[in-house]
Amino acid sequence: MLNVILGNLVACPDVVLWGIDLKGGMELRPWAPCLARLATTPDEAAHLLADAVAVLDARAEASSHGNTRVWEPTPAAPALVIVIDEYAELADTAPDAVPYAESIARRGRAVAVDLLVATQRPTQKAMGGGALRSQMSVRVCLRVRERRDVDLILDRGMLAAGWHAHTLDAPGKFYVLADGHNQPRRARAYLFTDDHVHATVTRFASQRPDLDALSQAATAPRTQAIKPPSEPSYEDPEAALSMALSQAPDDGLTVPELIHLTGMGRTWVYARLQSLATAGQARQVTRGHWRA
Template structure:
C-alpha cells in the first residue's frame, strides 16, 4: 500500500513540475508580447521603414559624411563618391520602368554629390544642411506617391499578418510562401495546412476577400498545378479589363484556320487565342454579356482566311450575322433555311469522308483548294427539333474532315442541345457572364464553378473565361471591340465568291452540254419533292461547290427554293 502511495506521489510531483514549467513559459510569452517603450518605438520604425526611407537616407548621409570628413582626405572621398555613383547606376538597371530608373539615378547623383561636399567641407558647413533638407523633401514626394511602392509595402504587411488573418477565413495554418506585385494587384502562392485541399480554399474566395478588405469579386483562388496543398491567390486592386481593347487587325500575319484565332486580351496583358481546326466551340452567356463581340472576333479572323469557308445561321432574322452576309458562303435566317443548310453540310461531310477514303487518308488538311468548313450558329436554342439530329451527326463526325461547329447560346441545357452528344463534343468552351452559379457548369462542364471558374461576378460586357487544352486556369479575358465600320471594311475586302466558275471541272471536261441548263432541267423535272444536292452533282457532272453557287444565284432570283434539305423550282417556273 505504501508503495502505491509513493508511486502516486511521484506522479503528482512530476505533473506539478510540468505545470510550473508551462506557467513560466506562459508568463515569459506574455512578457515578450508587451515590449517596452524602446521596443515599441523600434517596431514602429521597422514597420514603417518604407515610408521613413527618405529620413533614414538623410541620416545615413549625414553620419557617413561626418565619418569621411574625419578619416579621409579629399582624393579618397572623391573616389568613394565616384564608386558609389557608378555602382548605384548599374544597380538601378534592375527597375523595369524608365521613370523608376531615372528617379533612382537622379537621387543617387544628387545624394553622392552632397556626400562628397559634406565629407570634404563637413556636413554642418552652410548651406549643406539646408540643401539636404530641401532636396530630401523634394525627393521624398515622388517616393511617397509611388503607387507600386505603396502596393509592395501593403503586400508585405499582408504577408506578415496572414497567419492571424487566415483564421478568420477558415484557413488556419496556411502561410504565404511568395508574392509578386504588378500594376493591377498582386499574386500570392499560399501553402495550406496538412489535410486541407485546394478545392476547400477555392470555395473560400469570398471569405479571403473579406479578410483582406478588398472589393467584391476581386479575389480569385486557383489550384497550384504542382501541389494539392498549395493554391494561387490573385488579388486585383484595380480592374485591368475595365478598358476595352480595340481589334488590332492582322498586321503582317496571314489569317488561316490552322493558326489560333485571337479573341481578346487576358488579365495579364497577353493575347488570348483559341484553335478551331478540328475543334467544336461553345459560347455561352446571358443577354448583353458580349456573345456578339466574340462572334465578330472569330469572323474577323476566319473571313479573310483562304483555307476556310464560313457558313452562318442567325435565327434573329440576320440581325447579328447580317453585316457579314457578303463575306459568308451561306447565311440562313429562318428555321427552314437552317435545316437546309445543315443538311447540305452533312452531305458535304459525307462526301469529304468518301474523298479521304479514296485517297487512303485519315485527316482533311485545309488548303486554299481543299478548304475547311466552319458553321457558326447564333441563338442555337431557336433551332427546330429536326436540326438537332443533323448537328449531333456533324459534331461527332466533323473533326476528321475539318467541319467545325461554333455554337452561341444563353443556357446550353441538355434540352436545348438535344439528347445527343453535341455538348460533350465541344472542345473549346467560352463562358461569359451568367446569373446563376449552375450556368457556369452548363457551359464549362460539371464541377467548373467549384474549381474556381466563376463568371457570375463579371460586370463588363465581353469579359469571359476560356477552357480548352491550352487554357486550363480561370484567367479572365475581355473580347476585342470590333466596330461596325471595321466589319464593313473587312467584308468589303473579302466578299465571298458568288459567280459560277467559268471553266468546267477537270474530271468532267468530256461533257459538252451546258451544265446550267442541265441543272435547271433537273430542278423542273424533280417536281414538288425536289432533288438532293448530291443528285444534282451527278446530273450536271459539276462539283458540289459549283452546284451550291448556282443554287444560290437561282434562289436570289426567286427561281428555286429549298425544302427539307432538297431543292426544287419555285412557283410558276415548274411549268416552263
C-alpha cells in the same frame, strides 16, 4: 465576341463560312457578303445542315480511299465552318435540324467541317440534353447570371475548380476552356463595332474561297439552274439591280449576272449588294448568289 471570331475567320483564305441566324438574319446578315450561305428560316437551316453532313460524308469517304485520316485545309480545299447564332432558337424551331448539327459535332473535325455555336440560353433542353455540348472541344464562357450555368457551359465541377464566370464584371470578359487552356484565366475580347464589321466585310468579301469540287458535288442535287429574270437595263442601274434581285429565282443570281443586268462594274455591284444586305433588302442565299 462572335463578331471578333468572324472577323478573324473571314480573313482566312482556307475557310468557307456558312451561317444560320433564325432572328431574321439580324446578327449575321451584315456578314452576308463573306458567307457562302446564310439560312434565316427553320427550313433553310435544316437544308443547310443536311448539306453540311453531305459534305462531311463525301470528304470522309474520299479520305478513307486516300488513306488519310485528317483533311488539311488549303485555299483549294478549304475548311467548312457553320456559324449558328443562338442555337437555342434552332433547337426550338427546327428540331429536324438538330440531329444534323449533332452529327457534325461528333464527326466533322477530322474532315474540317466544324460548328461555331453561340447561345445566350445554354439550358439542357436547348443543347440537346448534352449530346451537342459534350462534343464541343473549345468552349468560351462570358458572364452568366447564375452560378449553376458555369457547369452547364464548361462542364461539371468547373465552378468548384475556380471558373467563376458569374463574377465577370465587364462586357467582353470571358473564360476559354480548350486544349492548352485548362486553368481559369480571365480574358477580354476586343470591342468589334458595326463600323469594324463593315470595314472587314468590304476588305475580304471579294477574296473568299469557294468549296472544293468534291464538296460542291456533294450538295449539287439541291442546286437549281439560274436564269436572268429580264434583259439588261442600263438607264437606272439602281432600279435594274433592285428589279433583278426581286425577280431572282430561289437560288438567286450570280454577281456576273448582276453585272450584266446593271451594266456596272464588279466593285459597284459588290458595294451595292453589301449596302442592301445591311439594310435587309438583299441576301446571299448561297456562295455568290443573291436575291431580295
